Amino acid sequence: MYLHIDQLAKSFPHEESGTWEVFSDVDLSIQENEFVSILGPSGCGKSTLLSMVAGLESISKGTIQLENEDVKTPGPDRGMVFQQPALFPWLSVIENVKFPLKHLSKQEQEERATKYLQMVHLSRFKGAYPHELSGGMQQRVAIARALAMDPKVLLMDEPFGALDEQTRHILHDELMKIWKETKKTILFVTHSISEAIKLSDRVVVMGTRPGRIIADIPIDIPRPRQRDDEKVIAKEREVMDLLEGEINKVLKEELQYENRA
Amino acid sequence: MKIALKRIAFLIVVVGIWQGIVALGIYPEIVIPPPSKVFFGMVDGFSDGTLIKAILNSFKHLFVGLPLAIMIGTAIGVLLAKSTQADETMGMYLISLQSIPSIVWVPFAILLFGLNESAVYFVVVLGGTFVMALNVRTAIHSVPGQMIQAARTMGVKGMKLFFKVEIPASLPHFVTGLRLAWAFGWRALMAGELLSNGPGLGYSLRFAMDFAQMEMVIAIIIIIGFIGATVDQLVFSKLERTVMKRWGLLKN
Numbered sequence: 001m002y003l004h005i006d007q008l009a010k011s012f013p014h015e016e017s018g019t020w021e022v023f024s025d026v027d028l029s030i031q032e033n034e035f036v037s038i039l040g041p042s043g044c045g046k047s048t049l050l051s052m053v054a055g056l057e058s059i060s061k062g063t064i065q066l067e068n069e070d071v072k073t074p075g076p077d078r079g080m081v082f083q084q085p086a087l088f089p090w091l092s093v094i095e096n097v098k099f100p101l102k103h104l105s106k107q108e109q110e111e112r113a114t115k116y117l118q119m120v121h122l123s124r125f126k127g128a129y130p131h132e133l134s135g136g137m138q139q140r141v142a143i144a145r146a147l148a149m150d151p152k153v154l155l156m157d158e159p160f161g162a163l164d165e166q167t168r169h170i171l172h173d174e175l176m177k178i179w180k181e182t183k184k185t186i187l188f189v190t191h192s193i194s195e196a197i198k199l200s201d202r203v204v205v206m207g208t209r210p211g212r213i214i215a216d217i218p219i220d221i222p223r224p225r226q227r228d229d230e231k232v233i234a235k236e237r238e239v240m241d242l243l244e245g246e247i248n249k250v251l252k253e254e255l256q257y258e259n260r261a
Numbered sequence: 262m263k264i265a266l267k268r269i270a271f272l273i274v275v276v277g278i279w280q281g282i283v284a285l286g287i288y289p290e291i292v293i294p295p296p297s298k299v300f301f302g303m304v305d306g307f308s309d310g311t312l313i314k315a316i317l318n319s320f321k322h323l324f325v326g327l328p329l330a331i332m333i334g335t336a337i338g339v340l341l342a343k344s345t346q347a348d349e350t351m352g353m354y355l356i357s358l359q360s361i362p363s364i365v366w367v368p369f370a371i372l373l374f375g376l377n378e379s380a381v382y383f384v385v386v387l388g389g390t391f392v393m394a395l396n397v398r399t400a401i402h403s404v405p406g407q408m409i410q411a412a413r414t415m416g417v418k419g420m421k422l423f424f425k426v427e428i429p430a431s432l433p434h435f436v437t438g439l440r441l442a443w444a445f446g447w448r449a450l451m452a453g454e455l456l457s458n459g460p461g462l463g464y465s466l467r468f469a470m471d472f473a474q475m476e477m478v479i480a481i482i483i484i485i486g487f488i489g490a491t492v493d494q495l496v497f498s499k500l501e502r503t504v505m506k507r508w509g510l511l512k513n
């Protein structure tokens with residue numbers, strides 16, 4: 001297996017109970033060039049899981065392996081795109097993309113940055129500063145910056161969550177194209193069922209309290225996928241039913257908490 | 262252009278009212294001198310060099326005191342932002358120190374250093390340090406978490422993370438700190454000089470008071486206000502706006 005997550009658990013220190021377990025017993029295997037979405041209600045630990053793969057969060061229990069190497073710290077083999085573009089506002093677009101390439105020669109930096117800016121159709125804006133770009137364009141720069149490191153795995157944490165519907169659809173198509181072109185392995189976090197089904201080879205559904213994987217659904221619908229395709233609608237229904245129980249559980253717990261307080 | 266006209270018109274009205282009050286003759290000229298007397302007092306002060314010397318000396322105090330305040334303030338701010346221990350131990354005291362008006366330090370400084378320029382420097386440094394420290398602390402705390410995480414995924418950590426990401430990311434707040442350090446330092450300087458034995462603008466003000474030269478008192482107040490506003494506008498506000506704009510925190 002390419003990316004292998006085995007018996008992974010995460011807990012944070014907690015004032016009342018000592019520790020607070022976000023999730024446990026997470027097993028997940030992802031093949032090279034696979035596009036896998038992680039879908040689940042807010043707070044189930046999707047971002048935490050992705051950060052652990054990125055090496056930003058420590059592992060409480062279990063292992064993460066990328067090509068049989070243990071993942072413990074961040075590394076250039078894993079690029080990450082966040083919900084906020086998190087660009088460096090004092091650097092121009094192309095300087096932002098070159099930021100992770102400082103170990104390369106000037107010429108190589110230039111070539112790589114240019115290549116990936118072309119891929120996200122922003123060559124024209126390479127001298128612009130982030131604040132001069134729209135949210136969607138900023139996110140494309142962030143994608144180019146992550147790709148410029150030429151990582152084995154691209155981690156994306158609700159990358160289009162802050163964008164408007166129309167921009168989101170455009171970026172979905174672009175991401176599909178980039179994925180085909182670069183043959184990256186992509187781990188994509190979202191809380192949108194339709195987004196997960198539109199993009200992925202597999203949708204991994206997470207539940208909450210306790211956090212865990214509740215389903216792993218292959219999406220074998222040919223691409224490009226249309227939203228009104230019957231098969232897409234059927235899949236959405238299937239996932240919705242799975243998630244409904246989870247969301248209701250969260251709501252019920254919150255209600256109980258309110259009543260207690 | 263229109264704004265400039267409005268401002269000039271306002272100034273003319275104020276001077277007119279002032280002249281009117283003088284013309285009523287209720288107050289003796291020694292209490293409220295006419296605008297012309299203040300103007301010629303200023304001209305005399307500049308032509309005989311006393312005001313120029315005072316201004317140059319005040320700037321000398323600033324050129325030594327302010328950089329010191331900025332360096333010490335930055336060091337304290339970085340320490341408090343980076344060490345929770347330090348922040349929990351000293352952070353509260355910094356806020357109370359900042360809330361002390363600089364003039365309060367003058368008697369302390371004079372007893373500590375004697376009635377000389379060291380006391381003035383001391384007051385200026387204190388005046389700028391605390392506000393600088395507070396702003397540097399805020400500056401570093403306000404760096405977005407995702408920006409740091411993004412940098413970490415690109416293999417940047419430790420000192421490199423601090424210098425390549427945290428420092429530039431916090432520059433807008435840092436520049437605000439500079440502007441406030443200047444503003445507080447300038448106020449502290451005047452307080453310090455007022456009670457010192459010169460030379461400096463504050464000292465000249467005190468000297469004019471002792472000799473009941475109201476026209477010089479008013480002239481120096483005007484100069485102090487003019488310098489304060491000019492340096493703020495031409496140096497610090499300009500710098501702040503430039504940085505804010507580049508950082509995307511200010512549209513247009």
Ligand SMILES: Nc1ncnc2c1ncn2[C@@H]1O[C@H](COP(=O)(O)OP(=O)(O)O)[C@@H](O)[C@H]1O
Pocket residue numbers: 012013022040041042043044045046047048049
């Ligand atoms: N640094 C942290 N310290 C304590 N608890 C945390 C921390 N980070 C995340 N959590 C908790 O972990 C849970 C999962 O968070 P997160 O991974 O952000 O969920 P999701 O991305 O699925 O919405 C939440 O209950 C959150 O409060």
Ligand SMILES: [Mg+2]
Pocket residue numbers: 046047048
């Ligand atoms: Mg999240």
